[in-house]
Amino acid sequence: MMGNKVDSGFFLMDVLEVAPRLLGKIITIRDDEDIVKRYRISEVEAYRGEEDKACHASKGRTERNDVMYLEGGHVYVYLIYGMYWMLNIVTGKTGNPQAVLIRGVEGYGGPGKLTRIMNIDRSFYGEDLNTSKRIWIEEGEKLKYVQTPRINIDYAGEFWKNKPWRYIVTT
8 A cells, every 4th residue: 555655846845844844754665575664754854055064065066965966856875984874865956955864763763774674775876756666755644843953963063063953753
């Protein structure tokens, strides 16, 4: 049974609108054996353009972040510490690099842990959430949340480190 996919226009909004609205939505993954698994999003962080010193686009367009410059609705994955894939959803208009890092799903906290249970790897880079047969976002319930500063981005400086762009579901 498939839930209602998020409308493609959802991803074209600014990252600061998309990030909190992703909470409660469902990441849906179809594996190689055609088994579909669903994960309710519980924690995200927003990264907003070249001006955001914590954003991968802060130093301009590169081979690594190229997908961030596409129209919202694409998957941006990258490897950290040589072992953890980070799952991001590109938002906004073409040429304006923004993305939401998925930091947690119900039952799993930590972006590296959740990509392992979902089997997310480099092959998902650039996947279009609107047309993909193996990953998409479904509507979910609207949940209450709190905003906090983003974490693990000391390199970005106090101003960017303290932006309240981390959104966490409250129970």
